[in-house]
Every structure is written in structure tokens, then in C-alpha cells.
Amino acid sequence: MDQLALSSLPSVGVVSPATRQRRRLLRIGKQALIVGCALGVVVWFAFSVRAGLARNGIAFDMGFLAQPAGFDISEGLVITADGLRHFMSSDSNAAALLTGFVNTIKVASLAIVLSTVLGTLVGAGRLSHNWLVRQIAFGFVEFVRNTPMLIQLVFWYFAVVLKLPGLSDATRWFGGIIASQQGVFVPGVVVAEGGSVTSAWVFICGTACFAAALAAPRARRWLLGSAMVCLAACVALGFPLRWSLPAVDGFNVNGGFGASPEFVALLLGLAVYTAAFIAEIVRGAIMALPKGQWEAAAALGMSRRSTFRDVVVPQVFRVVLPAFGNQYISLAKTTSLGIAIGYPDLFNVYGTVANQSGRSLEGVIVVMLAYLVLSWFISAIVNFFNRRMLAAGGAR
């Protein structure tokens, strides 16, 4: 604030309070005029659009959101009064858009985690002392960063995922994992049929005790003991969860957790693409550290690994987090490329809704708002962690 005030002061002479007041009013007037003009343009635009729509006999109407969708979505859940279930064609257009949004969030959140891990490894690899690792990391970044995401996505889908064997010929990896054209299926934990309700509650208590034990070191012994007691009670009452192996049944797979080929391809495409950018951010941040820090660590007798872990990484993560945030937001928006491979993300579902109901303008407004909220949410989370990290390090 002080600097601002100083720079706006005239360089010579003393300004009388009246002049200062006049200048202030003038400044406010100018700002108001600009804001007014901008608002005017927006209002004019809105009225023109309305007039244009009316001329073509199209009314602006959000009522389509409540109408039944009348089309199916290949994957995705919808929240109803009866809880979560698969989307059905009799659900509303709003439910369809929500299903698309959930699919967008699902693929974006997993891709963010994967790309961060992969990107950090590659970024560190680019500075490795090992020649081969360095060259591989360099090649990866250059290749991935300099080809269009859309082409990579089509490659992942048609040339990788859909080249997997069909369901009937698929190999079972490690006894349970199935990677096929119909999707990737892994064993999972499901709620056992016929398990007693008491047992389920006891299990939840046990899990809570265990989680509390991790969080509160002081009462750890006592809490762990309670968790063990709960576990024993669970086993006695009939365990509420069971291990579920995927099993091929006709066209489909029953049991376990499954991911569709479209999801897998989009996840891989997004994670790999963003990882290349994250790698460059990480590399830049590491290189920006003063050389003296490495030398000081070496002088203290720290190994390279320990230097990296205790000196470099804590500082690097403080620097890169805002830049990561940008990448995450960009990644979340890039999920809209899913349409190229038939993944039913928000934008894909919007396309169908707009096409079947004829409400493209209303739909695009809803969709833009949804992406806006998603981006804001991501930057809020990144900012939260950034503040926490700064506070913890005492950098302020």
C-alpha cells in the first residue's frame, strides 16, 4: 500500500487536500465509467441474444433440466432419494449432467494424483546422476509435451487399451486382475451378503478406533486394543466384508472393481500428459535452489539421498505448489476431451442433452458454471495446502 501511494504522488511540490480530493474523485469516476461500459456491453449482448432467440422462435428455458433424458450413459452414478445407483434413461436431464460431472471429477481426481507422482519422479529423474535415467526422462518430457493431447488420447484408446485381448481370452494377472478390451478389473472388498447389522457396526467402530490410533499417539495403545477387540467380535459375528474376485459372466464381469476402457485411456492420457509439465516445474524448482545448499549438505556429510529428502524436497514443494495448481486446473478442464473416445464426462453428456433437447445455450451455461466451480474448488484446495505449508515452514 505504501509503495502504491508513493508512486502515485507527484514528484514535485506539495499537493493541497482539495486537489488530492479532486484527483481521487476523478480516479473513481474513470473506474466507474469503465465498469459501466463493460456492464452495458454485457447487457446489450444479453438483450441481443434474447431478441435473436425470440426471432428464431427459441425461448430461453431451463425447464429441460427436469425432463426425462431418454438416453443411456455407458457408466456413472446418480444420486437419488434411494441413494447411489446407475443412471437410467428415465432419469432427468439434470441427473444426466450430474452423472457426467461425477465422471469428470472421478477421472480428474485420480489423474491429478497419478500425474503428480509420475511428474515428480520424472522431474527428479531429469537431474539424476545416472545418464540413462536422465536421457529417458528427457525423452519422455520432450515427446509428451510436444504432441497434442487429443492425438495422445486417441493413441491410448485405440492403439493401447483396445488392443488388449477380449474378455474371453484375457489373462488373469496375479490370480485376479483382468486387463481386457471390456475394461480393467481388479479384486476388491465388497459388503458380504447376509452379514449381520451388528457385525457391520462393530466393524465401523473398530475402523474408527484404528483411525483414531493413527491420529492420536498418546492414547494409541488403548485405541489399538479396542480395535483388536472389535475385530475379534466381527470375526465371531460373521465378517461384514468379503474379498471379491472379478469373474467373467457372458458379456460382462461380475465382482471386484472395474474401470471401463474409456476411463482407463483418459486417465492414462491425462496423467502422462500433465506429468510431463509437472516434471518440468519440479526440475525448474530444484535447479532454482542455490548451489550452496547442496554444498552445505555435502559439507555436513549428508548423503545425496538424504540431501534430496531433507533439504531439497521440502523447499521445492513450497515453490511448486501454485504452479501445480495451474496444471491441476488445466487437467480438470482437459477431461472434456473424453468425448473423442466416448468417455461420458460432463461435456460429452452435455452434447447429448443439448442435441436431444435442443437447449444448447442453456446447457452450455450450466456446463460452464460446473467447470468454473470445479476449477475454483481445485484452486481453493491448492491454496489451502500452500498456506499450511508456508505456515509450517515459517517462511512468512
Next chain:
Amino acid sequence: MRHLRSTCRGFAALAVLAAAAQAHAAGSVLDTVKQRGVLNCGTDNAAPGFGYLNTKTGEMEGLDVDLCRSVAAAVLGDAKKVKFVVVTDKSRFNAVQTNQVDVVFAHTTVKPGRESAITVDFLPIYFYDGNGVMVKGTKISSVKQLNGATICTTQGSATEQTLAGYVKAQGWSASTKVLTYENLEKLFAAMESGRCNGMATDRSALASWKANAPKPADYTILPETLDKSPFAGFTVANDSRWRNALRWIIYASFQAEEIKVGSADVAQATKSSDPFVLKFLGTGASFGPDFGLPTDFVAKMVGQVGNYGEIYDRNLGPKTPNHIDRKGTLNAPWSEGGAIYSPPWI
């Protein structure tokens, strides 16, 4: 990049409609086309027999493409004065609403919602089709066996809704999936790779994709027809001058076949002794001027592109890989028991 284009269209719709409010107050698309000297016609480029970019010749070909050429010949006197704008099942309606194209011929099924909610105006039906399902191999012989399967179709197509209704009516298990792709090319690529257990679209498209497949014998088109799908071109709503001209251009193509005037004998027919034939072809009297069309619009159109029968034979006839039987079907001329029918001209 189509998805990008369609986003842009959302904004283009805004901008164009805003501009249209000011500038485009009166005036028919017919005048715009004549002024521009080129017809912007929306077609598919991945639907063999209808709208297809032949990679060997680099030319667009198909029934839809030839109808575009007919319109260009009738309105502008030259079948070559047409710019083909590729539209997808999803983008085609926005394309006419935003005046990006003047008319669309893209194997589009006539449906009430498309005229009421989406607000386009349909032209006469030029092809009668129905939705079917194609599978790989010979193990499956009926659509009923596809319970629990992944069935693929194109996004924004009429089949998408038909299929959803069918799955629901059959009470199939929740593991039955309808997977949608942007266009037929991607759909068929996914089908070929084995991702889809069934490919659902118009039977004519199934037949041509099967015929153009590396090994056509690998594919079986199931006998059931899920629903009717009559194809018609369409234009922007509430422009009756343009719509009427187009309607009668299509009817003229049907009528020319009925009175057996083709591209080879149109010159001779202008010397006919039948006063109707003379007026129809625009010698002396003409139907054209009242529509805002040239006097000889039928003669130009039939001379350059041929009548409906010739167009059908060129694209879907027995000599083509996309052969679809015409005799004894709704696509035969009405004089032979079909539904290709022009109202009387006099």
C-alpha cells in the same frame, strides 16, 4: 477437433444470433445463397452411400451429397457450386441454426422433437430406413441375445434414444451399456477392435460399413429392425420461401424419375410435345420463377446430377459396394408400389 468446434458453436450461436437480431431481420436464405453464388451444404463424410469422402478420388459421394449437388444445380445453375460442410450427428442442427450451412442432408431421421424443441424445418423424406444392430461373428443371431452387452452408437443420433427405449422396454440388466461415439468412423473402429458387442445405427449404414470392412463376412446384421427411420434434409425454421423451393426441388427429382426424364435424355425432352414436360423443364412456361428459382431449374438439375432414380443407382445401386435393394421396398417410386412420391405438379 470436432468437440472444440461444437463448443465454439455454442458461442457462435450467441454471436450469430446477436448479429442476426440486427442485420438479418428480413430476407430468405434463398436470396443469401443466390447472392453468395455458392451453396453451403451440410453432409456427413463418413457414411458410405450417403455422405462419404472417397479417399481414392478425393471426391465427396453419396445420396446426400448428390442431393446437395441437385440443389446447387437448381438454385445456381451449376452442380459444382456447392461447398460441403462436414456435420456430425450432434452438430448438424446447430449448423443450420447458426447459418453456418444453408441446408443439411445428413441421413437425418424425421422426429417431432427436432421440429418442435430443436426447431428445424424438415424437407420431404427421400429415403426410408430403420435402425438395426450389427455384431461380430455368427454366434449371436438375434438382438434379444444382447442382454448385458455393450452396444455402441453415435452421439446425438435418433438411434441413441431408440436404443435406450428398447433396452428399457426389454427390461435388460443394468450391465447393458450404451456407449456413444462422435461419428461412425470411431464407432466402427471400436466395433472392429472388439470393444462393442453390437453396433446400432441405421440399417443402410450398417450394410455399407459391413461391405467396406476388411472382411465383410466377419459381421452379421441382425434381422430385427428396432424402429423406423425416415431420412429428410432440413433447413432453418420459419423460412418458408427457402423451405418451399427446396421441397419442390426434391419433388422435382422424384417427378423426373416418374416421367422418365433422366440426365441422358433431358435435352431431347425439352423438345417434347407434352405441355407438362415442357413446363416442368422450363421451356416456355415454368414453375421456377414463382419459387424464386431459374426457369430451367429442373432441366439444369436433372441434366447435371440426374433424377432420383439415377442418384439412387449411382450411390446405392447393385453396382456399388453399398447396394441396398430398392425394388419392392418403400424406396421404390410410388408408381412401382414404393413411397417415393411427388405431389402432382399441375
